[in-house]
Amino acid sequence: MQCLQQAPVSDLSVLERQRLHFDWQQQEQPSRHSYDADLCVRSLNSFTCFSNGLPDLAQYSMPVASNFEEAGVAVSNCNPKRRRAESSPKSKDESNCKRGKQETGGGGGGRSESRQQNNRKEASGDTSSYKNEEHPKADYIHVRARRGQATDSHSLAERVRRERISQRMKYLQELVPGCSKITGKAGMLDEIINYVQSLQRQVEFLSMKLAAVNPLAADNNYSNCSMGISSEPMEQPFLHFNSLQAHPCSGLDMYMDSSSDLVPDGSSFVSCSALNSLYGVEFQLGRGTAAFPFQSFQGNLLPNNLKMEI
Amino acid sequence: MQLTSSFKLVFLKQMLRGFLLSDASSNSMSFHERKNAIKLSADAAIAFARGRTRWSQGLITNLSKNEKNKEILKSLLGREYDNLRKPCGNSLKIPRSKKILRRCLRMCSRRKKAGRAQHICKSILAKALAKKRIQVLKKLVPGGESMDGFSLLDETLDYAMSLKAQVDVMRRLLKTSKASLNIKQMKAWGQGGLDFTAGGHL
Numbered sequence: 329m330q331c332l333q334q335a336p337v338s339d340l341s342v343l344e345r346q347r348l349h350f351d352w353q354q355q356e357q358p359s360r361h362s363y364d365a366d367l368c369v370r371s372l373n374s375f376t377c378f379s380n381g382l383p384d385l386a387q388y389s390m391p392v393a394s395n396f397e398e399a400g401v402a403v404s405n406c407n408p409k410r411r412r413a414e415s416s417p418k419s420k421d422e423s424n425c426k427r428g429k430q431e432t433g434g435g436g437g438g439r440s441e442s443r444q445q446n447n448r449k450e451a452s453g454d455t456s457s458y459k460n461e462e463h464p465k466a467d468y469i470h471v472r473a474r475r476g477q478a479t480d481s482h483s484l485a486e487r488v489r490r491e492r493i494s495q496r497m498k499y500l501q502e503l504v505p506g507c508s509k510i511t512g513k514a515g516m517l518d519e520i521i522n523y524v525q526s527l528q529r530q531v532e533f534l535s536m537k538l539a540a541v542n543p544l545a546a547d548n549n550y551s552n553c554s555m556g557i558s559s560e561p562m563e564q565p566f567l568h569f570n571s572l573q574a575h576p577c578s579g580l581d582m583y584m585d586s587s588s589d590l591v592p593d594g595s596s597f598v599s600c601s602a603l604n605s606l607y608g609v610e611f612q613l614g615r616g617t618a619a620f621p622f623q624s625f626q627g628n629l630l631p632n633n634l635k636m637e638i
Numbered sequence: 639m640q641l642t643s644s645f646k647l648v649f650l651k652q653m654l655r656g657f658l659l660s661d662a663s664s665n666s667m668s669f670h671e672r673k674n675a676i677k678l679s680a681d682a683a684i685a686f687a688r689g690r691t692r693w694s695q696g697l698i699t700n701l702s703k704n705e706k707n708k709e710i711l712k713s714l715l716g717r718e719y720d721n722l723r724k725p726c727g728n729s730l731k732i733p734r735s736k737k738i739l740r741r742c743l744r745m746c747s748r749r750k751k752a753g754r755a756q757h758i759c760k761s762i763l764a765k766a767l768a769k770k771r772i773q774v775l776k777k778l779v780p781g782g783e784s785m786d787g788f789s790l791l792d793e794t795l796d797y798a799m800s801l802k803a804q805v806d807v808m809r810r811l812l813k814t815s816k817a818s819l820n821i822k823q824m825k826a827w828g829q830g831g832l833d834f835t836a837g838g839h840l
Contacts, residue, residue, distance in 0.1 A: 517771040527801035534808040539673040
């Protein structure tokens with residue numbers, strides 16, 4: 329209560345006022361809301377407005393919007409107290425409050441609104457919050473208090489769910505190439521679907537190509553390779569890998585990997601002409617295309633191979 | 639995180655074993671049969687290499703539906719076959735009930751659409767769009783029918799990474815096969831220079 333009364337007096341920014349408010353909140357309510365506070369402050373900093381709460385997986389809500397809701401929730405419990413404390417605000421504030429209420433009511437009815445509309449309303453809510461800077465922080469919170477979420481446990485679970493979803497979306501964004509710009513959930517899902525489909529098609533295509541190449545290529549290759557791999561203890565190829573990877577090769581290119589794939593085979597079948605040609609092929613491939621990384625790697629590769637052969 | 643060389647090596651090994659077992663290298667099979675055999679080996683190998691995940695189990699289950707493939711899979715995977723062939727008993731039940739739910743929701747949303755304001759309609763539309771995409775994703779990821787939102791995203795991530803590794807290894811295998819074929823042809827045509835280059839460094 330004290331910090332609230334102090335807030336209108338001092339020249340705090342909205343952010344700091346909110347922080348104070350949430351600190352005060354913490355004393356009354358369980359610590360889980362402190363998480364809200366941090367995120368809310370950060371969210372106000374970041375100014376990203378996304379839709380909050382379509383109740384399903386169908387929503388992609390950034391922590392920002394959820395924190396606006398949670399701010400409302402956190403505050404709603406203390407509403408009666410704040411109203412009493414604000415018995416002195418002027419009519420102007422009240423009208424602002426009402427306006428703000430409508431806006432947050434509209435913005436909070438985000439459960440039922442489209443993303444774009446919600447963005448606009450959130451943005452306007454932001455601007456209104458900054459217009460009301462002179463007004464007591466309590467007013468600002470009071471405005472947002474009119475959210476009307478069901479219960480705390482519900483909102484908590486919702487928030488946790490949304491966090492998980494957004495985290496996974498982030499991972500997927502990193503995985504799928506060219507997805508860093510897309511921020512909407514539906515768009516991301518689209519990209520993911522396209523990516524998985526394209527990968528599956530590539531597998532089909534490659535298996536087709538292998539089928540075309542396979543009977544013509546040395547049939548010995550596969551039988552020798554697989555025989556070698558199954559008869560040899562697995563440690564040997566792995567040792568090879570370790571020694572190869574320990575070398576400071578410039579750029580983990582596919583050439584290095586492809587060589588490392590075949591080297592175990594080559595090492596176990598020195599006499600196999602097919603595999604020797606395969607190894608020679610690898611060298612040739614590297615020679616023909618990328619000059620420097622492969623050649624530098626080749627220098628490292630040879631001593632290992634020699635050791636194995638001995 | 640899991641796209642290590644050892645993972646790829648395990649995959650390659652299994653795939654080559656699969657080629658042998660399914661006799662893919664012989665000339666006795668037609669093109670399509672060979673392609674299917676290769677694909678089967680590749681899929682089984684990637685599921686084996688990845689270990690026990692929802693999608694790998696779903697994949698093996700889907701592959702086992704064909705009786706012919708079952709034998710190959712059994713001999714290829716050995717012990718792992720039973721581990722991977724998880725009995726997804728509930729997978730049938732869930733889609734059925736979901737169909738009914740979806741129908742109800744569609745009816746309700748249609749009625750609601752007519753009644754409420756426009757902005758509410760848009761949200762339902764957005765919901766429906768996202769739901770559609772999730773359905774598509776469920777069909778794409780093997781064994782995805784019986785998963786809920788979170789695990790579906792997880793499995794998609796995992797599956798996409800494994801697919802990437804699969805594509806990578808297969809592409810390299812193809813490249814080396816082709817190259818070895820070219821080498822053989824060139825040798826046959828008697829180009830001694832290449833032999834010298836290849837042999838000189840070995």
